Amino acid sequence: MISFVEGYGSFGRLVGHGTFLSDEMAEDVVALVALDLMSQAVRVGMSGAGQIALRHVVLAWMKQRRSGEAEPRLVTVRPDDMAMLMDTGVDDVAAALTEIAVHLSIMQEAEWHGWVKFDLSPWLPLDDSRLFSELDRLWLLDHVSSVQDHCAEAKHFLDQQLDAPSTPDAARPEAVARIAELSTRRSAWEARRKLTKPSAIEDAMADLWTFHDEVAELEHLYDCVVGLLADADGYVEPFGHIWRTQGRAKLQALSLPSRVFFGEEVKPALRLVSHNLGRAGVGDLA
Incomplete structure (x- = not known):
């Protein structure tokens, strides 16, 4: 399970509860993440049906980010709603979600009342x-x-x-x-x-x-x-x-550079954060 700390960790400091960014800037950041997720689907050879379903999963994630959901790398979708949006059958949606689950795991305990929760962590690693x-x-x-x-x-x-x-x-x-x-x-x-x-x-x-x-x-x-x-x-x-x-x-x-998570320092490629990292200790993020 993703800790509450993640809302203020590496990713959360950009799109989660830890960000100070204005709505407009935050939406631009979220949109870039969404595009990155879709490009990864193409890179792994996901089928056309899988990519269409993923578009709606990613759109649901964008809406949940806008509404302030606490966990920035989780997204919840309802297959019945997706079938209506995609103008297809629930079985087809289920098959597409199964394909997505090969790359983005489904949190089984979250499957209640027809809802499915995906963990986007494999495609949004904190050391990327x-x-x-x-x-x-x-x-x-x-x-x-x-x-x-x-x-x-x-x-x-x-x-x-x-x-x-x-x-x-x-x-x-x-x-x-x-x-x-x-x-x-x-x-x-x-x-x-x-x-x-x-x-x-x-x-x-x-x-x-x-x-x-x-x-x-x-x-x-x-x-x-x-x-x-x-x-x-x-x-x-x-x-x-x-x-x-x-x-x-x-x-x-x-704010503190957003490259320290769960006590482990992630070495970034960015000069702009690596320059300042030495000024902040892990304890400062608690």
């Missing part, structure tokens, strides 16, 4: 670095590139306001001192800046915690300058408005 690499990159590329673009716009705003302030308040003595302080802090941030540059997307994906540390420093500087120098009549949004769309992905990026 190829699949995890694809799934991680699917949401990370969107997240990191969006935040980097936002940082570039924020940096442009800082340069405009600090180098040539235009509001009347900028000439006040206390404002002059504050502008000088913020300019010094901007220069220090620029000297340390590495991962918020659009050209550093691979490095940012490889070191998400440091990336978001750099973003956080820029965010504070930006908001300080908006409050001090921006024209309130031409309201400039705070830096944080990007978190309306990227906030949950930010939490996902700041």
Whole structure:
């Protein structure tokens, strides 16, 4: 039986209870897993009837992920319903499910009231670095590139306001001192800046915690300058408005790397998680 821990383990941190991803991002990840399952059916030579039945099994899994079922690698289907959906007989569905069961085992104790529960674990192993690499990159590329673009716009705003302030308040003595302080802090941030540059997307994906540390420093500087120098009549949004769309992905990026399961470390192919793994112990996942 799959432990509750799995909901927060390697796979669960992407599609289970352990994910912070927004519904939209999570659905993209689930869709990619579904496509991978179907490609594996072709690879093992499953018959046409078996592939059609598997499509409906996978669709049921996608719906169960959307509804928040606790076990991310299990799926429950009802052959009678599948027969209606496929416009065929129950015996034909049973034969197709039997073919699927050669590769994805049926949990016999779950066969009650006409329901059948499949375990997808054989095709979704927790040490599949190829699949995890694809799934991680699917949401990370969107997240990191969006935040980097936002940082570039924020940096442009800082340069405009600090180098040539235009509001009347900028000439006040206390404002002059504050502008000088913020300019010094901007220069220090620029000297340390590495991962918020659009050209550093691979490095940012490889070191998400440091990336978001750099973003956080820029965010504070930006908001300080908006409050001090921006024209309130031409309201400039705070830096944080990007978190309306990227906030949950930010939490996902700041969470523990999802490659530790049941006390066993799985060596990933991804630089982006292997770089951070040493910072988190197995006990941190309990």
